Amino acid sequence: xxxxxxxVAGSDSGGGxxxxxxxxxxxxxxxxxxxxxxxxxxxxxxNVHATLPVPPDFVALQIRxxxxxxxxxAIKTGMxxxxxxxxxxxxxxxxxxxxxxxxLPLVVDxxxxxxxxxxxxxxxxxxxxxxxxxxxxxxxxxxxxEASALTGLSVIDEASMKQAGQFLLExxxxxxxxxxxxxxxxxxxxxxxxxxxxxxxxxxxIETRHTHGTGCTLASAIAxxxxxxxxxEDAVTRAxxxxxxxxxxxxxxxxxxxxxxxxxxxxxxxxxx
Numbered sequence: 306x307x308x309x310x311x312x313v314a315g316s317d318s319g320g321g322x323x324x325x326x327x328x329x330x331x332x333x334x335x336x337x338x339x340x341x342x343x344x345x346x347x348x349x350x351x352n353v354h355a356t357l358p359v360p361p362d363f364v365a366l367q368i369r370x371x372x373x374x375x376x377x378x379a380i381k382t383g384m385x386x387x388x389x390x391x392x393x394x395x396x397x398x399x400x401x402x403x404x405x406x407x408x409l410p411l412v413v414d415x416x417x418x419x420x421x422x423x424x425x426x427x428x429x430x431x432x433x434x435x436x437x438x439x440x441x442x443x444x445x446x447x448x449x450x451e452a453s454a455l456t457g458l459s460v461i462d463e464a465s466m467k468q469a470g471q472f473l474l475e476x477x478x479x480x481x482x483x484x485x486x487x488x489x490x491x492x493x494x495x496x497x498x499x500x501x502x503x504x505x506x507x508x509x510x511i512e513t514r515h516t517h518g519t520g521c522t523l524a525s526a527i528a529x530x531x532x533x534x535x536x537x538e539d540a541v542t543r544a545x546x547x548x549x550x551x552x553x554x555x556x557x558x559x560x561x562x563x564x565x566x567x568x569x570x571x572x573x574x575x576x577x578x
Contacts, residue, residue, distance in 0.1 A: 321564030350559030440477025
């Protein structure tokens, strides 16, 4: 086991996304998962039925003690629910940076909208993510609707993905992985953008309704790779491969957007990469 990853995210009572997906992913990739819970949700594979935010002061305590003992090698953020929670997360990350000789990798998954269409982040919080978390991010992992919300651009194709990515790099993110799952067509294109250029990932679209938690899983997998001292490109490449394998071998649970098979790495006789 290598790499301690702190997930700062909400709970998915259905187990497919959120902090549950993060723990499963980090563990499946041989990392050690720590958590700071930001919200409880009552949800199934079809809808988020209710949300209960965790008090921001308590979110801060969870982060603070995890960073102190047993310690953290990378941080991943997911659902942050409201502006007060975003602010305490920013404050704790900044405080930790002052105490450490090196800056911890921070993977920001800007969770804003649930698969069923429910809003998971209020407008004030979206603005704080844009102005605070984006500049702090080692890697930002927006899907196309999230990229649109963060940039004000209409992100609908590969050209506009590059425009959005450049905007977010100029905002201060060190790398942006624009996820192209919302694009039309038989191929899915993801773009990893840094100041050094663009790396393009293209793969056949997997026709499935079992996509719940793909964003959480991808961001956690990247954070795990960075915590294990992988290069950014290697961490992203492994993460994309892991998500695709977990989708292909999804267990088929639920009547809506079903969960992935996070345990795909457990059987070493089964190739997943």
